[in-house]
Amino acid sequence: MIYNIIEWEAAMAVQPGNGNRAAPRKTALDAELQAEAQRLRTRLQPVVEQHDLYLEEIDIKLAGAHRTVHVIVDLPEDRQGSVGLDIISDVSLELSQAMDNDPDDDGRPYSLEISSPGVSRPLTEPRHWRRNVGRMILVKPVQGDEVLGRLQEVSATGIRLVPQLPVKKGMKPKQGEPTSIEFSRIRKGTVQVEFAHADEHQTEDGAGHPENSGARHPA
Numbered sequence: 001m002i003y004n005i006i007e008w009e010a011a012m013a014v015q016p017g018n019g020n021r022a023a024p025r026k027t028a029l030d031a032e033l034q035a036e037a038q039r040l041r042t043r044l045q046p047v048v049e050q051h052d053l054y055l056e057e058i059d060i061k062l063a064g065a066h067r068t069v070h071v072i073v074d075l076p077e078d079r080q081g082s083v084g085l086d087i088i089s090d091v092s093l094e095l096s097q098a099m100d101n102d103p104d105d106d107g108r109p110y111s112l113e114i115s116s117p118g119v120s121r122p123l124t125e126p127r128h129w130r131r132n133v134g135r136m137i138l139v140k141p142v143q144g145d146e147v148l149g150r151l152q153e154v155s156a157t158g159i160r161l162v163p164q165l166p167v168k169k170g171m172k173p174k175q176g177e178p179t180s181i182e183f184s185r186i187r188k189g190t191v192q193v194e195f196a197h198a199d200e201h202q203t204e205d206g207a208g209h210p211e212n213s214g215a216r217h218p219a
Contacts, residue, residue, distance in 0.1 A: 067110040083116040123189035158182035
């Protein structure tokens with residue numbers, strides 16, 4: 001069992017000369033958790049897609065014999081906005097039922113957490129960039145200075161944005177000429193929060209919901 005490996009590591013870590021032994025054990029445990037996450041992805045993805053959502057990621061953490069399964073869902077790349085709390089609640093109930101009825105589960109207790117990616121998520125895939133067309137993005141290139149600008153277009157090979165030029169405090173922001181950057185030249189990209197555009201994240205009833213909204217279901 002996985003938790004027996006963890007308990008063994010905790011007991012042996014204090015023994016002299018065991019530092020080199022713990023690393024392979026941890027690597028094996030990480031590989032086992034990744035395999036389990038992939039297995040759960042196959043089982044849970046159809047449930048997520050029934051709600052017209054995209055299954056972004058499954059992450060599993062262990063604390064003794066207890067598992068925390070964190071499922072991140074997002075809107076399809078052709079839709080703007082964020083995942084509403086009502087949708088999170090609906091899909092979390094069905095995902096919990098799917099895990100409870102999993103014939104290949106080993107029976108260990110778990111907590112299920114469902115959330116949307118959150119505005120602070122790094123943009124690492126083309127679909128992440130396409131989901132944020134029109135928003136202010138900070139691009140950190142492989143070489144050179146970072147670029148802050150509004151994302152205008154996303155192609156198969158890169159992005160096109162309108163840079164926001166630095167100005168003195170209190171002055172109206174100025175825009176530069178549209179700039180194209182290939183994905184191969186981008187080290188990191190992140191969405192910037194714009195408080196002046198808070199109304200873009202309002203629900204139909206006028207209530208805003210946080211980008212990292214989620215639900216938690218203990219077993």
